[in-house]
Amino acid sequence: MKLVILQEKLKEGIKIVEKISTKSxxxxxxxxxxxxxxxxxxxxxxxxxxxxxxxxxxVKTEKEGEITVPCQIFSNFINLLPNKTVILEKKDSNLDIKxxxxxxxxxxxxxxxxxxxxQITEGEYVLVNSQLFCQNLNQVVNIPISSTTKPxxxxxxxxxQKDLIKIVATDxxxxxxxxFELKTPAVLSKEYSLILPQRTAKEIINIFSxxxxxxxxxxxxxxxxxxxxxTETNHPQIQLISRLIDGEYPNYEAIIxxxxxxxxxxxxxxxxxxxKSASLFSGKIxxxxxxxxxxxxxxxxxxxxxxxxxxxxxxxxxxxxxxVEVSFNHRFFLDGLLxxxxxxxxxxxxxxxxxGVLKPTGxxxxxxxxxxxxxx
Amino acid sequence: MKLVILQEKLKEGIKIVEKISTKSxxxxxxxxxxxxxxxxxxxxxxxxxxxxxxxxxxVKTEKEGEITVPCQIFSNFINLLPNKTVILEKKDSNLDIKxxxxxxxxxxxxxxxxxxxxQITEGEYVLVNSQLFCQNLNQVVNIPISSTTKPxxxxxxxxxQKDLIKIVATDxxxxxxxxFELKTPAVLSKEYSLILPQRTAKEIINIFSxxxxxxxxxxxxxxxxxxxxxTETNHPQIQLISRLIDGEYPNYEAIIxxxxxxxxxxxxxxxxxxxKSASLFSGKIxxxxxxxxxxxxxxxxxxxxxxxxxxxxxxxxxxxxxxVEVSFNHRFFLDGLLxxxxxxxxxxxxxxxxxGVLKPTGxxxxxxxxxxxxxx
Numbered sequence: 035m036k037l038v039i040l041q042e043k044l045k046e047g048i049k050i051v052e053k054i055s056t057k058s059x060x061x062x063x064x065x066x067x068x069x070x071x072x073x074x075x076x077x078x079x080x081x082x083x084x085x086x087x088x089x090x091x092x093v094k095t096e097k098e099g100e101i102t103v104p105c106q107i108f109s110n111f112i113n114l115l116p117n118k119t120v121i122l123e124k125k126d127s128n129l130d131i132k133x134x135x136x137x138x139x140x141x142x143x144x145x146x147x148x149x150x151x152x153q154i155t156e157g158e159y160v161l162v163n164s165q166l167f168c169q170n171l172n173q174v175v176n177i178p179i180s181s182t183t184k185p186x187x188x189x190x191x192x193x194x195q196k197d198l199i200k201i202v203a204t205d206x207x208x209x210x211x212x213x214f215e216l217k218t219p220a221v222l223s224k225e226y227s228l229i230l231p232q233r234t235a236k237e238i239i240n241i242f243s244x245x246x247x248x249x250x251x252x253x254x255x256x257x258x259x260x261x262x263x264x265t266e267t268n269h270p271q272i273q274l275i276s277r278l279i280d281g282e283y284p285n286y287e288a289i290i291x292x293x294x295x296x297x298x299x300x301x302x303x304x305x306x307x308x309x310k311s312a313s314l315f316s317g318k319i320x321x322x323x324x325x326x327x328x329x330x331x332x333x334x335x336x337x338x339x340x341x342x343x344x345x346x347x348x349x350x351x352x353x354x355x356x357x358v359e360v361s362f363n364h365r366f367f368l369d370g371l372l373x374x375x376x377x378x379x380x381x382x383x384x385x386x387x388x389x390g391v392l393k394p395t396g397x398x399x400x401x402x403x404x405x406x407x408x409x410x
Numbered sequence: 411m412k413l414v415i416l417q418e419k420l421k422e423g424i425k426i427v428e429k430i431s432t433k434s435x436x437x438x439x440x441x442x443x444x445x446x447x448x449x450x451x452x453x454x455x456x457x458x459x460x461x462x463x464x465x466x467x468x469v470k471t472e473k474e475g476e477i478t479v480p481c482q483i484f485s486n487f488i489n490l491l492p493n494k495t496v497i498l499e500k501k502d503s504n505l506d507i508k509x510x511x512x513x514x515x516x517x518x519x520x521x522x523x524x525x526x527x528x529q530i531t532e533g534e535y536v537l538v539n540s541q542l543f544c545q546n547l548n549q550v551v552n553i554p555i556s557s558t559t560k561p562x563x564x565x566x567x568x569x570x571q572k573d574l575i576k577i578v579a580t581d582x583x584x585x586x587x588x589x590f591e592l593k594t595p596a597v598l599s600k601e602y603s604l605i606l607p608q609r610t611a612k613e614i615i616n617i618f619s620x621x622x623x624x625x626x627x628x629x630x631x632x633x634x635x636x637x638x639x640x641t642e643t644n645h646p647q648i649q650l651i652s653r654l655i656d657g658e659y660p661n662y663e664a665i666i667x668x669x670x671x672x673x674x675x676x677x678x679x680x681x682x683x684x685x686k687s688a689s690l691f692s693g694k695i696x697x698x699x700x701x702x703x704x705x706x707x708x709x710x711x712x713x714x715x716x717x718x719x720x721x722x723x724x725x726x727x728x729x730x731x732x733x734v735e736v737s738f739n740h741r742f743f744l745d746g747l748l749x750x751x752x753x754x755x756x757x758x759x760x761x762x763x764x765x766g767v768l769k770p771t772g773x774x775x776x777x778x779x780x781x782x783x784x785x786x
Contacts, residue, residue: 104718107690107718107719110690111687111690111721114683114686114687114690115687116683128719135684135723135724135725136684136687136721136723137721137722137723138687138691138719138720138721138722139719139720139721140718140719141717141718141719307490307492308511308512310490311487311490311491311512311514314483314486314487314490315514341517342480342483342516342517343483343504343514343515343516343517344514344515345487345512345513345514345515346513346514347511347512347513348511349511
């Protein structure tokens with residue numbers, strides 16, 4: 035194997051694949067990346083056995099072949115080089131790297147020992163704008179928590195319909211649902227749904243959120259593939275393949291309230307700042323209290339802690355319906371607000387026992403449901 | 411106690427004093443800050459019993475008095491407020507804070523329980539530009555390591571002469587010495603020397619490095635005081651008082667080489683980049699080798715590790731004297747280079763057993779001595 039590539043290009047590829055190369059003691063080869071040349075392409079590969087990543091670039095290939103090397107030292111070394119031509123050459127079981135006055139021999143391992151990354155590039159797929167997809171995913175990605183008793187809700191639920199995608203996440207205390215329309219309706223013979231591990235969702239955001247163009251999402255029964263083509267050819271540039279979480283996602287729609295007794299429209303930033311202030315004085319269960327005063331069109335925010343002291347702040351809002359007092363976990367309430375980007379936020383509540391709903395004004399595509407707590 | 415102050419001003423003061431308020435379990439009052447009003451001044455005070463910090467600001471005092479409150483919650487709360495008028499008022503043993511729609515009651519403690527910060531504002535002092543002093547101190551501040559057997563070298567040594575200050579630090583593997591002239595020669599009746607704890611030196615850099623104006627340094631037998639006056643009056647704005655390290659600083663001048671066999675002038679950035687590359691391949695004792703080839707006016711940099719592989723890079727330099735091969739701990743060598751700001755660096759060496767010297771070109775005021783190691 036011998037190839038010539040610009041340092042900056044190689045660095046870009048390593049940055050993408052290195053994220054999932056893990057410090058695995060039981061299977062040290064997972065700390066490596068696989069370097070392959072075939073025709074005019076360099077292919078870098080990494081895997082943690084749950085997720086596999088492929089990255090390709092057009093390069094000057096002088097000799098086809100493959101080798102694997104420890105990811106971290108390879109990455110650190112390439113990052114230190116100037117942005118000049120880098121020559122990678124397999125010599126015996128080692129990798130020679132040359133660039134200007136920098137010259138190194140890196141101990142390598144046999145490519146045959148590297149795990150095979152499964153492929154699914156046949157069958158049905160949907161096409162979504164890469165940045166838009168990541169922005170939407172980002173609104174719910176941090177909600178799940180890992181759960182061994184209910185592994186389904188430790189992932190992110192996707193529903194692919196003809197012309198829209200629904201993304202749902204919950205940790206059973208709050209739930210976020212994002213719906214977005216596909217510009218090019220997919221020609222799917224049926225609806226698909228899947229539960230993506232949270233780790234995979236985070237890697238997708240890391241990798242694709244700044245990439246231009248559309249990604250293809252391919253389905254299979256226990257895996258999913260996200261593929262971004264090169265801009266100059268239709269050859270894939272990045273592929274991320276991940277296993278899925280087995281099981282059935284709970285019937286989450288049942289817990290989204292269909293009606294409300296009180297509706298408040300807040301200034302988002304003012305409310306965020308009040309919640310943060312009150313949160314400093316919240317007790318062990320992170321509770322803060324909202325007192326919606328319909329008569330005076332005023333909301334008060336309370337926090338109280340035996341050890342520290344107490345807080346009371348107020349803000350105005352456009353209030354319809356009954357006055358109500360309700361307590362929330364400030365972290366969960368704040369998370370919802372922070373994932374709404376509109377300057378005004380709608381808050382709907384039935385009573386202090388039922389979940390509240392936060393959503394942006396003038397946008398039905400994001401809904402955040404949060405359970406109240408009994409406190410103060 | 412009651413006073414009125416702008417949020418931004420109060421935040422600035424808290425930022426200065428909060429750095430040393432510690433999480434002390436044995437003496438919880440050290441987690442507090444003391445808030446005092448006297449005449450037109452607000453005074454914030456914190457201490458960790460080694461260092462004490464005072465900060466003053468001109469404010470509208472409505473009632474004199476004092477109280478102490480937990481630093482962290484006070485700081486977090488004030489930081490969240492908008493930049494508007496803040497009213498602080500002692501009510502019983504609590505502190506009321508009001509600002510626009512934000513209102514809180516913070517549990518306080520008796521001011522009498524707060525440790526007394528010693529004072530030395532009489533006697534001799536020197537006057538130094540605050541930013542320049544911090545820049546100079548910064549060149550050696552990270553060298554010492556804490557040592558129980560030789561506590562003297564875990565601090566920074568200062569020598570105050572009539573018209574100059576010397577700052578020295580060592581960890582017995584390397585040594586940095588910075589000399590700088592005082593613009594206004596001090597009228598000291600004698601020379602002073604002291605050993606400042608490293609922690610204090612770091613706090614001084616944190617606090618004073620971005621302040622304009624001159625700081626006064628006052629001496630006493632076991633303490634030192636750094637004082638910055640307000641710009642509008644001569645009243646102190648910040649005072650940092652610290653205990654000193656007891657003992658006699660070693661005769662460090664004896665280990666600074668007085669002659670050399672080989673002198674090399676390098677491009678600083680090129681050498682830094684070569685050392686970093688070689689360091690990736692260094693072994694357990696962090697060794698890298700420099701091979702100075704006087705005949706070909708070339709320097710080669712080597713790193714070699716049984717597990718990872720090997721590195722060889724080269725650069726050119728202006729070499730006078732004999733060829734030599736010498737190994738260094740890459741961290742220590744790099745630290746010296748990074749603290750030299752000139753584009754070219756002078757490196758002087760006698761042989762592979764004697765310490766090497768790094769210094770900026772055209773500047774005799776900084777010298778960095780580094781011990782070689784026997785390796786490769």
